[in-house]
Each structure stands twice: as structure tokens, then as C-alpha cells.
Amino acid sequence: MKQVVLQMEALTCPSCIKKIEGALGKMDGVEQAKVLFNSGKVKARFDERKINAEEIERTVTKLGYPVLSKKMSQSAH
Amino acid sequence: MNMTGKQKAWITAVTGGLLVLAILFHLTGLQELRSSTLILSTVIAGAPIALKAFQALRMKAFSIELLVTIAVAGALFIGEYVESAAVTFLFLFGAYLEARTLEKTRKSLKDLVDMAPQEATVVRDGREMVIPADEVEAGDRVLVRTGGKVPVDGRVAGGRAHLNEAAITGESVPASKADGDAVFSGTIVDSGYLEVIAEKTGDDTTFARIIELVEEAQESKTKTQQFLEKFANIYTPGIVVLSVIVYLLTQNIELTLTFLVIACPGALVISAPVSIVAGIGNGAKNGVLFKGGESVESLAKIDTVVFDKTGTLTKGRPEVTAIDAFGGDADKLLRMIAAAETASEHHLGRTIVEEAGNRGMVGLEQPEEVEIIKGHGLTATVGGMRIVAGTRKLMAENGIGVTPEAEAAATAREKAGNTAIFAAVDGQLRGLISIADRIRPEAQDAIRSFRANGVKQIIMLTGDNRHAAALVGRQLGLDEVHAELLPEDKVAFVKKLKDDGRRVAMAGDGVNDAPAIATADIGIAMGAGGTDISMETADVVLMADRLDQFAHARSLAKATVRNMKQNTWLAVGTVFLLLAGVLLGKILLASGMLIHELSVLIVILNAIRLVRYNGGKKERMPGGVEPFGPQPAVVE
Numbered sequence: 001m002k003q004v005v006l007q008m009e010a011l012t013c014p015s016c017i018k019k020i021e022g023a024l025g026k027m028d029g030v031e032q033a034k035v036l037f038n039s040g041k042v043k044a045r046f047d048e049r050k051i052n053a054e055e056i057e058r059t060v061t062k063l064g065y066p067v068l069s070k071k072m073s074q075s076a077h
Numbered sequence: 078m079n080m081t082g083k084q085k086a087w088i089t090a091v092t093g094g095l096l097v098l099a100i101l102f103h104l105t106g107l108q109e110l111r112s113s114t115l116i117l118s119t120v121i122a123g124a125p126i127a128l129k130a131f132q133a134l135r136m137k138a139f140s141i142e143l144l145v146t147i148a149v150a151g152a153l154f155i156g157e158y159v160e161s162a163a164v165t166f167l168f169l170f171g172a173y174l175e176a177r178t179l180e181k182t183r184k185s186l187k188d189l190v191d192m193a194p195q196e197a198t199v200v201r202d203g204r205e206m207v208i209p210a211d212e213v214e215a216g217d218r219v220l221v222r223t224g225g226k227v228p229v230d231g232r233v234a235g236g237r238a239h240l241n242e243a244a245i246t247g248e249s250v251p252a253s254k255a256d257g258d259a260v261f262s263g264t265i266v267d268s269g270y271l272e273v274i275a276e277k278t279g280d281d282t283t284f285a286r287i288i289e290l291v292e293e294a295q296e297s298k299t300k301t302q303q304f305l306e307k308f309a310n311i312y313t314p315g316i317v318v319l320s321v322i323v324y325l326l327t328q329n330i331e332l333t334l335t336f337l338v339i340a341c342p343g344a345l346v347i348s349a350p351v352s353i354v355a356g357i358g359n360g361a362k363n364g365v366l367f368k369g370g371e372s373v374e375s376l377a378k379i380d381t382v383v384f385d386k387t388g389t390l391t392k393g394r395p396e397v398t399a400i401d402a403f404g405g406d407a408d409k410l411l412r413m414i415a416a417a418e419t420a421s422e423h424h425l426g427r428t429i430v431e432e433a434g435n436r437g438m439v440g441l442e443q444p445e446e447v448e449i450i451k452g453h454g455l456t457a458t459v460g461g462m463r464i465v466a467g468t469r470k471l472m473a474e475n476g477i478g479v480t481p482e483a484e485a486a487a488t489a490r491e492k493a494g495n496t497a498i499f500a501a502v503d504g505q506l507r508g509l510i511s512i513a514d515r516i517r518p519e520a521q522d523a524i525r526s527f528r529a530n531g532v533k534q535i536i537m538l539t540g541d542n543r544h545a546a547a548l549v550g551r552q553l554g555l556d557e558v559h560a561e562l563l564p565e566d567k568v569a570f571v572k573k574l575k576d577d578g579r580r581v582a583m584a585g586d587g588v589n590d591a592p593a594i595a596t597a598d599i600g601i602a603m604g605a606g607g608t609d610i611s612m613e614t615a616d617v618v619l620m621a622d623r624l625d626q627f628a629h630a631r632s633l634a635k636a637t638v639r640n641m642k643q644n645t646w647l648a649v650g651t652v653f654l655l656l657a658g659v660l661l662g663k664i665l666l667a668s669g670m671l672i673h674e675l676s677v678l679i680v681i682l683n684a685i686r687l688v689r690y691n692g693g694k695k696e697r698m699p700g701g702v703e704p705f706g707p708q709p710a711v712v713e
Binding site: 010019036037038039041063064073 | 128129132133176179180183186190280292293295296350354
């Protein structure tokens with residue numbers, strides 16, 4: 001299990017949260033997706049055998065949110 | 078296709094220019110050009126809105142952009158070009174202003190994140206090299222020079238410096254650091270030079286964890302927020318149904334579309350969160366860590382504050398003030414008791430060990446068969462002798478007789494504010510070790526501030542003896558003092574207060590208070606400086622070891638909740654007035670959109686006041702200089 005944190009531009013609409021979390025949640029291999037609205041971050045825990053961080057990044061970008069940077073870490077769970 | 082913030086700003090500027098052009102054409106009577114300019118403006122500004130609406134729709138999400146797109150298409154269809162151009166422009170311009178002002182409410186956190194160290198100078202293979210701070214490993218020797226940031230959590234192993242620890246504690250008066258002292262990532266060397274052995278690096282440092290906690294806290298939802306979200310969930314579909322009814326009754330497409338767009342709960346949705354974000358951000362910058370919006374709300378509501386004594390109301394750095402040895406050598410007694418206490422984690426035990434060190438005693442014997450009796454003391458065997466050290470109760474339980482003379486001596490010491498530790502060797506009471514602790518200098522002011530801020534009762538609970546407790550209670554003017562309590566007694570007491578309908582805040586300094594902290598409506602951990610247990614059990618963590626931060630936290634929480642209420646009423650009020658205006662035909666789409674966007678901005682601007690909130694106090698300035706410039710944003 002790995003975790004990726006994507007830094008985006010500042011989010012302004014709270015409805016973006018549902019949009020992003022919903023879309024990532026539907027992806028196969030994404031265990032948990034959380035949007036930190038105020039810091040403009042997406043945290044996603046995923047199974048690296050099923051999906052990679054680039055695919056997650058692409059989905060977020062396709063939804064209309066440019067990704068500024070990403071950071072990977074081994075998830076504790 | 079994606080729109081970045083910059084592109085949107087450009088589109089807004091271009092359409093704004095086109096609108097001015099349209100006004101010029103209108104004034105010069107060029108109606109044909111006027112209409113085409115307006116249509117062009119609508120299309121340019123409408124495109125990003127329609128795109129967002131489409132992206133949301135693809136994810137099966139219902140968005141305000143969709144409503145605006147429908148309304149604008151409708152306006153174009155019925156030839157209302159002024160309306161369509163104005164609405165799209167206002168929508169984009171509003172969003173732009175929102176983003177800019179929202180940034181300000183998030184400023185405190187951003188300031189904090191910007192304090193994170195980027196690079197580190199380490200010594201590897203005898204060579205000095207500069208590497209990214211994330212790549213430092215535990216055990217590395219890190220060099221920090223004047224003006225540099227400490228990039229890791231670790232211990233000083235060379236050099237000496239004054240360190241500005243504002244990033245961790247909110248306290249900007251530099252602290253002196255030398256060999257063996259713990260230092261934290263994010264702190265700045267004010268003057269001097271340090272060599273630090275790295276212990277925690279990257280995301281494991283206290284600083285990184287503070288930022289993570291604050292980020293998570295700003296996301297967590299308060300009851301008001303949850304209510305507003307539920308409200309919005311019912312409200313939005315409700316408005317759609319209502320607008321259908323409006324259409325059926327009036328057969329007026331324009332009115333219906335206006336109704337639909339104006340009713341969007343923009344200000345409503347952000348009204349509470351912006352206040353919370355600004356409040357939590359202000360706290361973080363001042364060394365007060367709220368675990369979430371919920372904590373802010375509960376802290377604002379409390380009417381009873383319960384303090385632990387030692388380490389909370391007092392400095393928690395007690396000293397041995399006297400040793401009464403009954404018919405023996407005081408140093409010999411101290412040496413034996415100190416040897417036993419080396420096994421103790423209790424602060425009183427540590428004080429005794431420290432005192433032995435101060436008196437030059439080295440090579441203390443290893444204690445054996447140590448048994449710690451929580452809240453009472455310990456028993457151990459030192460050099461073949463049976464040691465019992467602790468409270469009166471412990472003596473009684475071990476069948477050790479306390480003579481009237483010894484009792485009188487102990488009471489005298491306790492009345493003078495000491496904690497008397499009974500020391501017995503091989504079943505005989507051999508002496509008393511008296512330990513005293515001083516009240517924190519800022520305690521008086523903090524307690525006054527609580528009373529001024531609506532706290533009705535201030536209570537102290539302590540495991541210490543009743544004389545020492547009463548002395549502190551008298552000096553600080555506390556309402557109730559309860560002494561000689563065990564950790565579970567404190568929990569029971571807090572529970573009872575809660576059952577009586579009080580809203581209780583419990584402030585304590587560490588492991589032994591953790592259960593009571595967890596039981597209270599809101600738990601406050603003092604002077605964490607990064608200890609794990611207090612950071613996890615408490616709802617509010619005071620990073621510097623100072624009571625005035627607690628007082629600030631309380632008034633900040635009240636100001637934040639007040640701000641949130643103002644915003645909520647403003648948002649709800651605006652929506653209802655607008656809807657009434659629309660139905661009465663007094664407000665058209667463009668003017669309604671303008672008022673709507675204005676209300677959103679006012680809500681955000683109101684929250685920004687919290688970023689600068691300082692409890693109505695003037696900033697401490699060196700040399701007694703009174704600050705000029707902006708007055709406190711919110712006055713108590």
C-alpha cells in the first residue's frame with residue numbers, strides 16, 4: 001500500500017471535494033482518497049500492484065485541476 | 078483542457094474590457110456593434126464556466142456552474158445580451174476575488190508551511206555537503222550556522238546557540254541551546270553555531286506533524302458546518318423544485334432562471350468553514366494547536382476550567398528545599414532514596430535524583446525489586462536495604478509508623494508549600510524530603526482572562542498534599558481545590574462535573590493527566606513541545622509551556638465562533654432577501670449576481686479579521702514602545 005499526496009492550486013469550491021473524491025474512489029486499486037480543501041491537497045492510498053501514482057495524477061488533471069507537485073510515501077497500513 | 082488561475086484572471090480582464098467597450102458603443106449609438114461585443118464577451122467568459130459544468134456533469138455532480146450555464150443560455154436565447162454578458166463576467170470576477178481573499182484566510186498556515194526547512198548541511202565521510210532536508214537520515218551530523226534553519230529533530234552535539242523556536246512554540250524570544258539539548262526542525266539559529274545529531278527527519282519531525290495536524294484540523298467539520306451542509310443538501314434540490322413551481326405559476330422563463338441562479342448557496346457553504354480556517358490558522362501561528370473545528374466550538378462553550386497543579390499552574394520544575402533526617406546523616410539518606418528513585422519516571426522522583434547529582438553524588442546503586450505505586454511512591458531494594466518512599470498513605474499501607482513529631486514536621490513543611498516525601502529504610506521512618514514548585518508567573522493573568530471571558534468556575538485537581546494545594550489555590554484565587562487525588566480520582570471528578578451539566582475544559586501537562594484530559598469536554602495539553610501522548614489525547618495542544626496561550630486559545634475560540642455565527646446569519650439573510658426580491662420582481666439576474674458575489678466576499682473578509690486577531694491585547698513590544706497602526710480586529 002502506498003500513499004501519494006498531490007499539491008494542487010488553491011481550491012475555491014467545496015463541491016470540488018466531492019468531484020475529486022468520487023472520481024478517485026471509483027478507480028480500481030485506490031483504497032482511500034481524501035481532499036484537503038484548505039491546503040489544496042489530495043491524499044490517496046493505493047495498491048501499487050493495481051495502479052500507479054501517475055494514473056491518479058492524470059485523473060485529477062482530467063477533472064480540471066492542475067497538479068503542481070506530488071509526493072510518494074509508503075503507507076503505514 | 079484545463080484552466081489555471083492565471084488564465085481565468087486573463088479571461089476576466091478581457092471580458093471586463095469588452096464590457097467597457099460595449100458601454101462605449103451604447104453611448105455612441107452603435108447598437109449593432111454593442112450586441113456583438115456583448116455576445117463575444119458572453120462566449121469568452123461563458124466557455125470556462127460551461128467547461129466546469131460539463132466536467133462536473135460527467136462525474137454526475139450537480140454544480141452552480143451548470144445553473145449559470147443554463148441561465149446564460151436562456152438569456153442569450155431570449156436576446157438579453159446585457160444580462161448574459163454581465164452574469165458571466167460577474168461570476169468569473171467573483172470567483173477570482175474569492176480565490177484571492179480565501180488565500181488570505183489560509184495565510185497563517187501557508188506562513189507556517191513556508192517555515193519548513195528546505196536544505197541541510199551534513200557531514201558525511203568527513204566532508205561537508207548540502208542536501209535536501211528530506212534526504213537527511215537519522216544519525217547524520219547536521220551543521221547549522223547563524224541565520225540557518227534546523228532541518229531535523231535531534232540533539233545538540235557540539236556548539237552553542239540562541240534558537241528562535243517560534244515555528245514550534247509560537248514564542249519568539251530565543252532560547253539558549255547547548256550540548257545534549259533537544260532541538261526541533263523549523264527553528265532558526267538566531268546567533269551561534271550548532272552541530273546536531275539527527276533523530277527524526279522529513280515527515281516524522283514534530284514540525285511536519287504539526288503542519289499535518291493543522292491541515293487535518295482545518296478539514297474536520299464543526300456541528301455548525303455539518304448542519305449547513307445538510308441544509309445545503311436539502312436546500313439545493315428544494316430550490317430546483319421551487320423554481321419549477323415558480324415557472325408553472327408565472328410562465329416566466331427569465332424570472333425562473335434568475336430565481337434558480339440567485340438561490341445558489343455560495344456564501345452559505347463557505348460561511349462557517351472560512352471562519353474556522355482563519356481561527357485555526359491564527360492559533361497555529363501563536364503556538365495553539367486546535368485538533369479541529371469541533372475543538373474550537375467546544376472550547377468556546379466551556380464554563381468550567383479544571384487545572385492540574387504541577388507543571389500546569391506551577392512551573393513543574395520542583396526543587397528539593399529541605400531534607401529532615403531523623404537521627405542520621407541527610408546526605409546518606411538522600412543517596413539511598415535517590416538510588417531507588419532512579420527507577421521512577423515521576424517528576425518528584427526525578428527531582429530527588431537531580432538533587433543527588435547537584436550534591437556531587439555519582440555512581441548511585443542499582444535499585445532492585447522496584448515497585449511503583451501510582452500516585453503514592455515506590456518501594457525498592459537498594460544495597461540489600463528495603464526502601465519505601467512516598468506518601469503518608471504508602472507508609473500506612475506498609476505498616477511503617479509515623480511518630481507525632483514526624484507528622485508535625487511534615488505538616489509544617491507542607492504548610493509552607495512543600496510536598497513532603499516520607500522516606501523509610503527497613504521498616505523505619507528515617508526522614509522527610511521536601512520538594513517545592515513555583516507558580517507560573519503568567520498564571521494570575523491567565524486566570525483573570527478566563528473569568529473576563531465567561532468562565533464561571535476554576536478548579537484545581539492535584540495528586541499533591543492539601544497544604545501545598547491550598548497555598549496555590551489561595552495565591553491564585555481559585556474557586557475549588559481538591560488535593561491528594563489519583564489519576565482515576567481526577568477522571569471521576571471531571572465526569573461528575575460533566576454529569577452536573579458543566580462544560581469542562583481540563584488542562585494538564587502529560588501522561589498522568591491524559592485520562593482526565595480525554596474525559597473532559599475538551600482536553601488541553603500544556604507545553605507539549607512534541608510529546609506524542611499529549612499531542613494525541615488532547616483536543617488543543619499548547620506548544621509553548623505558557624498559560625497565556627491557553628487564555629489566547631479561549632478568547633480566539635470565542636471570537637471564531639462569533640465570527641462563524643455572523644457569517645452564517647449574513648449568508649442566510651442575503652439568500653432570503655434576494656429570493657424575496659426576485660419573486661417581487663425587484664431584482665434582476667445581473668444585480669442579483671452582484672449582490673450574491675458581494676455577500677460571499679463580505680463573509681470571507683469578515684473571516685480574515687480572525688487571522689490578525691490577538692485577543693484584544695496589544696502586541697508585546699521591546700522597550701515599552703506602544704505599537705501604532707491597525708487596532709485589534711475584534712474587540713472583546
